[in-house]
Amino acid sequence: MSSAPAATEGPATAGVLTRAPRSLWSDAWRRLIANRLARLGMAIAIFFLVLAIAVPVVFPYNARVDSDLMNQLLPPSSQHLMGTDEQGRDVMNRIGQGARASLGVGISAVMIALLIGSLIGLVAGFVGKTPDLLTMFAMDVLLSFPALLLAIAVVALLGPGLRNSLLAITIVSIPVYARIARSTVLSIKQQEFINAARCVGVPSPRILFRHILPNSLSPIVVAGTLGVATAILEIAALGFLGLGQQPPYPEWGAMLADSVKYLTSGAWWVLVFPGVAIMLTVLGLNLLGDGLRDALDPRLRV
Amino acid sequence: MLSYIIKRALGVIPVLLCVSMLVFGFVRLIPGDPALVMLGERATPENIARVREQLGLNKPIYEQYLTFVSHALRGDLGRSILRQEPVTQEIIRRFPATIELALAALLFAIAVGIPAGVISAVRRGSWFDSSSMLVALTGVSMPIFWLGLMLIYLFAVVLHLLPTGGRLDAGTQLAPITNLVLVDSLLRGNMPVFIQGLRHLLLPALALGTIPMAIIARMTRSSMLEVLGQDYIRTAHAKGLMARTVVVRHALRNAWLPIITVVGLQVGILLSGAILTETVFSWPGIGRWLVDAIYARDYPIVQGVTLIIALIFVVVNLSVDILYALVDPRIRFE
Numbered sequence: 264m265s266s267a268p269a270a271t272e273g274p275a276t277a278g279v280l281t282r283a284p285r286s287l288w289s290d291a292w293r294r295l296i297a298n299r300l301a302r303l304g305m306a307i308a309i310f311f312l313v314l315a316i317a318v319p320v321v322f323p324y325n326a327r328v329d330s331d332l333m334n335q336l337l338p339p340s341s342q343h344l345m346g347t348d349e350q351g352r353d354v355m356n357r358i359g360q361g362a363r364a365s366l367g368v369g370i371s372a373v374m375i376a377l378l379i380g381s382l383i384g385l386v387a388g389f390v391g392k393t394p395d396l397l398t399m400f401a402m403d404v405l406l407s408f409p410a411l412l413l414a415i416a417v418v419a420l421l422g423p424g425l426r427n428s429l430l431a432i433t434i435v436s437i438p439v440y441a442r443i444a445r446s447t448v449l450s451i452k453q454q455e456f457i458n459a460a461r462c463v464g465v466p467s468p469r470i471l472f473r474h475i476l477p478n479s480l481s482p483i484v485v486a487g488t489l490g491v492a493t494a495i496l497e498i499a500a501l502g503f504l505g506l507g508q509q510p511p512y513p514e515w516g517a518m519l520a521d522s523v524k525y526l527t528s529g530a531w532w533v534l535v536f537p538g539v540a541i542m543l544t545v546l547g548l549n550l551l552g553d554g555l556r557d558a559l560d561p562r563l564r565v
Numbered sequence: 566m567l568s569y570i571i572k573r574a575l576g577v578i579p580v581l582l583c584v585s586m587l588v589f590g591f592v593r594l595i596p597g598d599p600a601l602v603m604l605g606e607r608a609t610p611e612n613i614a615r616v617r618e619q620l621g622l623n624k625p626i627y628e629q630y631l632t633f634v635s636h637a638l639r640g641d642l643g644r645s646i647l648r649q650e651p652v653t654q655e656i657i658r659r660f661p662a663t664i665e666l667a668l669a670a671l672l673f674a675i676a677v678g679i680p681a682g683v684i685s686a687v688r689r690g691s692w693f694d695s696s697s698m699l700v701a702l703t704g705v706s707m708p709i710f711w712l713g714l715m716l717i718y719l720f721a722v723v724l725h726l727l728p729t730g731g732r733l734d735a736g737t738q739l740a741p742i743t744n745l746v747l748v749d750s751l752l753r754g755n756m757p758v759f760i761q762g763l764r765h766l767l768l769p770a771l772a773l774g775t776i777p778m779a780i781i782a783r784m785t786r787s788s789m790l791e792v793l794g795q796d797y798i799r800t801a802h803a804k805g806l807m808a809r810t811v812v813v814r815h816a817l818r819n820a821w822l823p824i825i826t827v828v829g830l831q832v833g834i835l836l837s838g839a840i841l842t843e844t845v846f847s848w849p850g851i852g853r854w855l856v857d858a859i860y861a862r863d864y865p866i867v868q869g870v871t872l873i874i875a876l877i878f879v880v881v882n883l884s885v886d887i888l889y890a891l892v893d894p895r896i897r898f899e
Contacts, residue, residue, distance in 0.1 A: 404583040407875050411837035416871055419859040420591060492706070499708045500841055504856055519711060523845075526714060527722050527729070534718065538711035546706035 287481070291558040301554020307547025311540075315366040318359035326360075326511040336530045346532035348522065350511075354533060358540045361513035364502075365544065368429045369494040376436035377487050383437070384444025385479070389452065389471050399445065402438035410435040414497055415506065423506040425514070431501070432494050443486050447479035481559040488555055492548035499541050515541045570887055577883050581876065582634075588872045589633045592864045593626065603646050603862050616646060620865075642869035647861055652869035656851060660873075661744035662732060663850030666842065667835040669766050670774035675828065678778040682785025682824075686793060687812055697782065704779030709838050713772035713845035720768060728765050730847035737761060769846040773838050777831040784827040788820040795819075822893055829885030836874050 285293070295301050318324075331351030339346045345354035387398040405413070417431035418424075451457065452475070460470050501507035502516025510517065515537045522533035595602050600616040616622075620643075621629045636643070642652040681701075685694040721729040732746050733739065739758055742749045746762035792798065793816055801811045840852035847853070851870050858866035 400579070400583075403580050404587065407580055407584045407879050408871070409833035409837035409874065409878055411840065412871065412874055415840065415855075415859065416591065416867065419867060420594060496708055500710065503708070503710050503841070504844065504859075506859070516708070519708075519714065523714065526718055529722070531718060534711075534714055538708065538715065541711065542703070542707050545708075546703060549702060549706050 287559070291481075291555070295554050295558040298554045298557065300550050301558070304547045304550025304552075304554060307543055308551050311362055311366060311544045311547065314359050315362035319363055322356065322359070324356065324360045326513060329357075329511070336525065336533070338530075339532050345536045346530075348518070348533050349525065354518075354536050357513040357518060358515065358537055361508075361515050361518060361537070362540070362544075364425060364508050364512070364514040365495050365498055365516075365541070366491075368425060368432070368498050369491045372429050372432040372494050373436060373487055373490045376433045377440050377483065377490070379433075380437040380440025381444035381479075381483050384441035384446075385448055385471060385476060387441070388445035388448030389467070389475065395445070398441070402441050405435070405438045406442075408435075410493075411497055411500055414501060415504065418501055418506040423509060425508045425512075428498055428501045428507045432497050435497075436490055436494065439490065440483060440486060443482050444479060447482050448475055451475050451478050485552055485556045485559060488548060489552035492545045492552065495541065495545055495548070566890070569890055573883060573886055577879055581879060584875050584879070585634055585637065585872065586630065588868050588875070589630050591868060591871070592620070593629075595864075599864070603864055605862060619644065619646075637872065642872070643865040645858070645866050646863045652865055655854070655866075656869060656873055658744065659849060659851045659854055662746075662848060663836075663839050663843070663852060665745045665747065665766065666769055666773060666848060666850060667832075667839055669770035670772075670835055670838075670842075671777065671828075671831065673770055673774035674777035674781055674831065677774075678781030679785050679824065681778075682782040683789055683812065683817060685782070685786045686789030687808075689790065694786075698786070701779040701782045704775045705783075707775065709772060709776060710841040710845050712775055713769065713842055716768045716772055717845070727768055730765075730769075730845070732765050732849060733758065733761055734765075769842050769848055772845070773835060773842040776838065777828075777834055780831065780834075781824065781827055785820070785824050788823040789816060792816045792820045822889065825888060825892065826885060829881060829888075832881045833878055836878060 295305075329350070329352045331347070334343075334347050334351040335349055337343055337347040337351075343353050343355070345358065348354055348357070383398055383402075387395040408416070413435045414428070414431040417434055418427050421427040421430065457470060457474060460474055465474075498507055498514070499516030499519075502514045502518075503520045505517070505520055508514030508517045510521070518537040519534065522530070522537075525533055592599050598613075599620065600613045600622060601608055603616060604612050621632055624632075640653050642656070644651055645655070681697045685691075685697050688694055717729050720727045728734065737758060739746065739749055739755070740753070742752055747759060747766070750756070750759035750762055798811060798816055801815045802808070806815075836852075839850060840855060842848065843850045843853035844856050851873070855867060855870040858864075858870070
């Protein structure tokens with residue numbers, strides 16, 4: 264299960280192996296793209312990622328001057344494929360522009376939390392003893408709150424806004440990655456190649472970052488992918504409660520919050536499309552995460 | 566077993582202490598003068614003095630914390646800033662609404678999720694398996710508040726079958742006993758109100774229960790698949806037992822452990838999901854109260870509700886651990 268590149272192939276093994284040995288990652292990649300659902304998930308995730316990057320560049324958008332009060336709440340038509348909202352803004356455009364808020368915050372929150380969390384978990388698991396006990400106790404305290412509640416409390420404290428939601432979601436995600444990283448390190452630490460490295464006199468930090476870290480990456484990668492999905496749902500929830508992105512800037516959850524008052528008046532398009540955007544993005548990431556889990560599972564390796 | 570329970574229960578105490586410190590520190594971390602922030606436009610010198618006095622802001626911080634903890638231990642969570650109502654009493658008054666909603670959602674999740682998971686596992690690869698797993702995957706991918714809005718739109722606005730929100734129709738009177746509408750109406754023998762309450766409960770419970778249902782179904786399926794591959798299942802089939810008996814008596818029994826855990830884990834999802842569901846369905850529980858308190862910056866309410874939810878969450882997780890040890894003796898002796 265080493266992540267070493269396929270450079271170990273020598274003349275002695277050439278006759279035995281029918282194919283060149285692949286690294287864990289290239290092997291996982293092959294199995295990932297062989298999985299139909301994972302491919303679908305990846306396609307959806309990439310679609311929304313491209314949307315998030317490209318739409319604000321290709322269609323420059325100023326949320327402050329976008330209202331068109333002559334065209335309020337128009338149903339979907341050839342001009343406005345997803346209709347217009349209560350300020351006459353094109354729903355499809357705002358969904359495209361809002362992708363940046365959801366995906367941008369979701370991905371950055373998870374990346375920061377993943378970095379901090381796995382560093383905490385790696386060091387705690389590697390050092391052991393009191394530092395391990397203390398950090399894991401702190402993580403337990405954070406995990407004593409349901410994640411969304413803690414995120415709401417953090418934003419309530421810091422004030423509403425997209426940046427504070429990012430911070431809140433980062434804080435609630437850290438303990439999750441810390442725990443995963445720690446449990447992986449604990450199992451790797453016992454293995455012989457670590458013992459061997461120690462006997463040769465490799466310094467501890469080098470053992471940690473060169474030998475343990477690469478081998479504990481796969482559960483973290485899987486958790487991270489699924490974590491972006493969760494983070495997007497949390498951002499939408501904060502936005503819906505009015506604690507996330509502030510008007511007039513577009514964000515999917517906030518768009519739904521603006522439209523709740525039209526629930527009984529039959530303007531279904533302002534309610535359906537932003538929700539579908541959230542659901543599809545999260546579904547895509549969940550499919551991709553499930554596929555990655557299967558692809559990286561060494562038990563399923565042939 | 567008893568020593569295991571005591572050991573685990575004692576281990577929770579330091580966690581709860583730190584939780585209380587966090588919840589206490591929460592208000593003290595607000596940049597600026599907490600009294601000013603909470604009062605906002607209502608900040609007259611008298612009001613500021615009153616709030617400072619009420620929160621004990623004039624005393625040293627450790628003294629404030631000790632007062633907070635000793636009051637909380639005696640069940641006193643202070644008074645709200647806006648209406649001066651005692652937070653504990655209000656939580657007791659509103660909590661049954663949340664419990665009724667969460668229990669109904671959990672019941673739905675278990676009643677649908679476990680059979681769906683078992684059938685999917687037994688008929689692996691069948692039409693039923695792939696479609697129910699697709700539904701489950703969609704279920705975990707949906708924002709809960711959006712699902713609630715869609716349910717309202719479909720069943721209340723378009724089909725006029727069910728009410729849009731609230732626990733009872735406006736104007737319906739029901740003298741509270743337990744504050745659980747379904748229980749109270751039965752106790753009073755009032756069937757029309759019972760049915761009305763049920764109709765109001767249906768959509769929010771469905772919205773809140775969908776994610777847990779999906780998670781439970783997925784977990785039940787994978788746990789059952791693992792067990793169904795074991796040798797003793799083949800033995801049971803080979804000795805001629807009915808397929809039903811093998812699945813229920815032999816397989817499901819041994820698949821319980823992960824299912825129990827995952828059901829226990831749903832409590833966190835139900836409690837935080839209740840915040841959103843109650844907001845969407847105008848459900849008068851503590852979740853909606855918390856959101857209103859956040860908008861009003863009424864921090865004693867926010868503190869109180871956060872503390873109670875964290876307490877419930879920790880206690881339920883502890884109970885799941887203990888239940889786990891009861892079911893699986895290996896854990897006790899580790």
